[in-house]
Amino acid sequence: xxxxxxxxxxxxxxxxxxxxxxxxxxxxxxxxxxxxxxxxxxxxxxxxxxxxxxxxxxxxxxxxxxxxxxxxxxxxxxxxxxxxxxxxxxxxxxxxxxxxxxxxxxxxxxxxxxxxxxxxxxxxxxxxxxxxxxxxxxxxxxxxxxxxxxxxxxxxxxxxxxxxxxxxxxxxxxxxxxxxxxxxxxxxxxxxxxxxxxxxxxxxxxxxxxxxxxxxxxxxxxxxxxxxxxxx
Ligand code: BV8
Numbered sequence: 158x159x160x161x162x163x164x165x166x167x168x169x170x171x172x173x174x175x176x177x178x179x180x181x182x183x184x185x186x187x188x189x190x191x192x193x194x195x196x197x198x199x200x201x202x203x204x205x206x207x208x209x210x211x212x213x214x215x216x217x218x219x220x221x222x223x224x225x226x227x228x229x230x231x232x233x234x235x236x237x238x239x240x241x242x243x244x245x246x247x248x249x250x251x252x253x254x255x256x257x258x259x260x261x262x263x264x265x266x267x268x269x270x271x272x273x274x275x276x277x278x279x280x281x282x283x284x285x286x287x288x289x290x291x292x293x294x295x296x297x298x299x300x301x302x303x304x305x306x307x308x309x310x311x312x313x314x315x316x317x318x319x320x321x322x323x324x325x326x327x328x329x330x331x332x333x334x335x336x337x338x339x340x341x342x343x344x345x346x347x348x349x350x351x352x353x354x355x356x357x358x359x360x361x362x363x364x365x366x367x368x369x370x371x372x373x374x375x376x377x378x379x380x381x382x383x384x385x386x387x388x389x
Contacts, residue, residue, distance in 0.1 A: 162241035171332020229257035271304035335364035
């Protein structure tokens with residue numbers, strides 16, 4: 158088996174579930190009691206900006222109140238100690254990877270603690286609310302929206318992600334259902350470039366059959382065990 162030097166890790170809502178942040182595919186399919194298309198599309202924002210701003214103000218509060226769990230801490234340790242290339246590509250808008258100490262992190266779907274001015278294109282670290290249409294700190298316009306990639310919008314840094322997938326020897330997917338693209342297609346891309354592929358999840362995902370190996374269990378248990386193994 159070729160030596161593992163370059164690792165790409167994809168994380169989803171499941172890695173933050175044990176930190177108290179709800180996952181998406183709740184049994185009722187609602188997203189915190191909203192239909193996804195009512196709160197996470199550009200169309201929804203044009204139709205009812207207050208509903209969308211209130212929804213993300215709530216998500217921002219929840220993120221600020223949450224704490225990293227042992228899965229986040231284990232990946233932060235791997236980031237510190239792994240001598241080869243490593244990129245943690247997260248679909249999550251929370252900052253729990255960074256608060257656990259991880260640095261090589263990329264938020265492909267944006268960040269809850271960031272506001273984006275649609276007038277001057279500036280982005281601002283944001284912990285307050287947006288429902289009250291605060292002025293942009295750079296240009297003063299009341300044109301701030303959540304810095305989030307909504308459905309139908311292009312995810313962030315796709316070139317950097319594709320480049321890392323092309324160089325990966327190992328692709329690991331943690332806490333994601335494989336329901337949303339282009340993230341759900343990364344396993345095929347990595348495998349296509351010859352990488353070994355491993356899934357760590359509570360239950361088999363929609364893409365499980367595409368992985369060389371699947372380990373089931375809560376992230377707070379199976380992620381530290383896997384990191385221990387890799388760093389041994
Ligand atoms: C785009 C930010 C053009 C918002 C999000 C191809 C086929 C079909 C459809 C499409 C396609 N290509 C594009 C589409 C359309 C769409 C899409 O995929 N629709 C789906 C619904 C079919 N995709 C898009 O619109 C994307 N944009 O395509 O632009 C383009 C094309 C190519 C290249 C460039 C551009 C944009 C999608 C991004 C939307 N924004 N988030 C916000 O957060 O508010 S997506 C959002 O939903 C999350 O970020 C995440 O990506 C997804 C939720 O999935 P998961 O994170 O996996 O969470 P989920 O709840 O589903 O699953 C949790 C898992 O964890 C479960 O498996 C569970 O078992 C496990 N688990 C639970 N607890 C634990 C656990 N595991 C371990 N331990 C535990 N304790």
